[in-house]
Amino acid sequence: MSGAAIEARGLARRFGPVVALHPLDLDVPAGRVLAVVGPNGAGKSTLIRLLAGLGRPSAGSVTIGDDGGDRRARRARVGLVAHETLLYPTLTARENLEFTGRLFAVPEPARRAAELLARFELGPVADRRVGGFSRGTAQRVAIARALVHEPALLLLDEPFSGLDARAAALLEALVRGLAGQRTVVFTSHDLERAARLADQGLLLVGGRGRALEASVLADPAALTAAIAPPPGAPA
Amino acid sequence: MSSLDRLAARAVRPTGVLLAVAAPVWLWLVAQAPLDSVQGVVQKIVYVHPPCAFAAYLGFACTAVGGALYLWRRDDAWDRFAASSAEVGVLFCALVIATGPLWARGTWGRWWSWDLRLTLTLLLFLVYLSYLLLRSFTEGSERTARFAAVYGIAGLAIVPLNYLAIELAGGRSIHPENLQRGSLAAGMRAPFWFGVLTALIAFAHLLARRLEVSWLAERASREAAAGEEALPWGT
Amino acid sequence: MRVLLAVLAKDLRVEWRSRDRLSAMGVFAVLVVVIFQFAAPPGSAPETRGHLPGLLWVAWVFSAVLGLNRSFALELENDAWAGLALAPAERGWIYLGKALASLALLGAVQLVSALAFALAFDVPLSAVALPLAAVAALGAVGVTAIGTLFAAVAARTQYREVMLPLLLLPLLVPVLLGAVRATAALLAGEPLPWPPVRLLLVTDAVFLILSFVCFEYVLDE
Numbered sequence: 001m002s003g004a005a006i007e008a009r010g011l012a013r014r015f016g017p018v019v020a021l022h023p024l025d026l027d028v029p030a031g032r033v034l035a036v037v038g039p040n041g042a043g044k045s046t047l048i049r050l051l052a053g054l055g056r057p058s059a060g061s062v063t064i065g066d067d068g069g070d071r072r073a074r075r076a077r078v079g080l081v082a083h084e085t086l087l088y089p090t091l092t093a094r095e096n097l098e099f100t101g102r103l104f105a106v107p108e109p110a111r112r113a114a115e116l117l118a119r120f121e122l123g124p125v126a127d128r129r130v131g132g133f134s135r136g137t138a139q140r141v142a143i144a145r146a147l148v149h150e151p152a153l154l155l156l157d158e159p160f161s162g163l164d165a166r167a168a169a170l171l172e173a174l175v176r177g178l179a180g181q182r183t184v185v186f187t188s189h190d191l192e193r194a195a196r197l198a199d200q201g202l203l204l205v206g207g208r209g210r211a212l213e214a215s216v217l218a219d220p221a222a223l224t225a226a227i228a229p230p231p232g233a234p235a
Numbered sequence: 236m237s238s239l240d241r242l243a244a245r246a247v248r249p250t251g252v253l254l255a256v257a258a259p260v261w262l263w264l265v266a267q268a269p270l271d272s273v274q275g276v277v278q279k280i281v282y283v284h285p286p287c288a289f290a291a292y293l294g295f296a297c298t299a300v301g302g303a304l305y306l307w308r309r310d311d312a313w314d315r316f317a318a319s320s321a322e323v324g325v326l327f328c329a330l331v332i333a334t335g336p337l338w339a340r341g342t343w344g345r346w347w348s349w350d351l352r353l354t355l356t357l358l359l360f361l362v363y364l365s366y367l368l369l370r371s372f373t374e375g376s377e378r379t380a381r382f383a384a385v386y387g388i389a390g391l392a393i394v395p396l397n398y399l400a401i402e403l404a405g406g407r408s409i410h411p412e413n414l415q416r417g418s419l420a421a422g423m424r425a426p427f428w429f430g431v432l433t434a435l436i437a438f439a440h441l442l443a444r445r446l447e448v449s450w451l452a453e454r455a456s457r458e459a460a461a462g463e464e465a466l467p468w469g470t
Numbered sequence: 471m472r473v474l475l476a477v478l479a480k481d482l483r484v485e486w487r488s489r490d491r492l493s494a495m496g497v498f499a500v501l502v503v504v505i506f507q508f509a510a511p512p513g514s515a516p517e518t519r520g521h522l523p524g525l526l527w528v529a530w531v532f533s534a535v536l537g538l539n540r541s542f543a544l545e546l547e548n549d550a551w552a553g554l555a556l557a558p559a560e561r562g563w564i565y566l567g568k569a570l571a572s573l574a575l576l577g578a579v580q581l582v583s584a585l586a587f588a589l590a591f592d593v594p595l596s597a598v599a600l601p602l603a604a605v606a607a608l609g610a611v612g613v614t615a616i617g618t619l620f621a622a623v624a625a626r627t628q629y630r631e632v633m634l635p636l637l638l639l640p641l642l643v644p645v646l647l648g649a650v651r652a653t654a655a656l657l658a659g660e661p662l663p664w665p666p667v668r669l670l671l672v673t674d675a676v677f678l679i680l681s682f683v684c685f686e687y688v689l690d691e
Contacts, residue, residue: 105472385623
């Protein structure tokens, strides 16, 4: 598995009169890691959720791998780790994973769940209700959940927020491990980390996106220059 | 500006003119119409009550169809059409509900009876109200449009079912006999059908105006939102 | 469809863990029956007792609304909703899974409250148990079919608990009229009449098809 390429053309999202995402062109080759950075409210979550196929774009199109632009096919290729865990608190970790497996028509949900529980070292808590988990543990289950159907693209929305140093380090290692096998897109406020982990970057400000080299992300001067509106655009 | 909005804008003046011409003619016809031997002058409500009912039902059909077209085409104009049609239609529906008891009280001495057609229209009125409440209390214009469209379709599907249901419950039809079978006395047919025509013209005119206003409001809020767009960091 | 069964099993399992829906619905329905007891105690005029089928169905409908509200409240926690929306499956199956779960719960509540009803109002149910169960089931299908669709809608509006009855009650008129008429006939000792049952069948079919198709649009962001 080498991941799926992302191709977006004129991708935009409007909520009534407010434009959350201005038409965006995006190209991410298969297996790369893309970091999406920008201030709060810039449209990062909107972009992530559009890529996941959760809502219809107001304009433009996005293709993930060979899905042909069809949203249902896209959902089969994408795994999302959102800000919320998407887990049922009264079910155990194992039950959550098995349910997701069945929901995504995975061939042997119970075995797949056991596999993921082992891989993420969730054995000790596998049969405890998710409602009682710490943020770090819950997030591990959430990531396992996103990987149940072996998606070619993994999306992570602010995954590092609220994690302690150790959990963050583990997550970084995971992202590095997945790169090459899958395409990964994550959003972050931490520019240094973004520069460290990513192959390419996307800067979103006020719903407008600018593609950047990953190395630029950690360079304040270059970044400020990048934020300045291009000539001709409204200030 | 969608083609539907263009049509509405162009329809406002002609329908207004038609209405300005039709209304006095109708009033004159109603005044001239012979008095019913049994019911007296109260019977003249027949020139208001059923014509408004035509408009009320047409209104809801437009709302449901507009919603369905929105879901299919994802053109905001159809959603505004559905919303405008509901607002205008509910007025006519209220008129039907208001004039019904007036007529009944004048003829049979009772304010209300669970008569088939009146009950059906009352139920339609309730669906209209719920539709408008749903629109008010949903956040996000795209979500509102989708939810309202689904409710509109359900509401339309209900109409034939309700007809069967009320008939089953023995909706006593003390309603005057089906007017289309020509049971109206000769001198009454012209004002009656002219009344229906006038009501439909009034409906079309109000709908066109309301749709035009909704388009202007949308354009205004879009411009306001563009003006307020978040400025980049440090500005 | 496996997705349907997965959603159904999940809903029932979650419910079993907390049992809050079942207890709320059950207690509510029984309470209503008990309170109606004061409105029409045994020995009151036949005309008052003629309203009993209607009262029973009102209790069931409001109990169903209570349960339906909670059916989607559980999805809003942790945005589990998005988990469902992300599935590549045909969304209509997710709808059916949830609708069946609500139907199962409503059925259980109907059974318990019917017994309470029989005791409180001294109504002999054993003679008509089977046809009554059929009518109760048909009515329950109608309520949960359209109710599940609009519970999903109401859950994402403001005033969500109030929104659902507002949306649902006007739409439930055909179900109520058919069900009450059939129930009244049965309780009066008449054989099961065909017209109300036919109305219920048609309404149920319309509601199920409509909801199956429209759920796609409701589950989006």
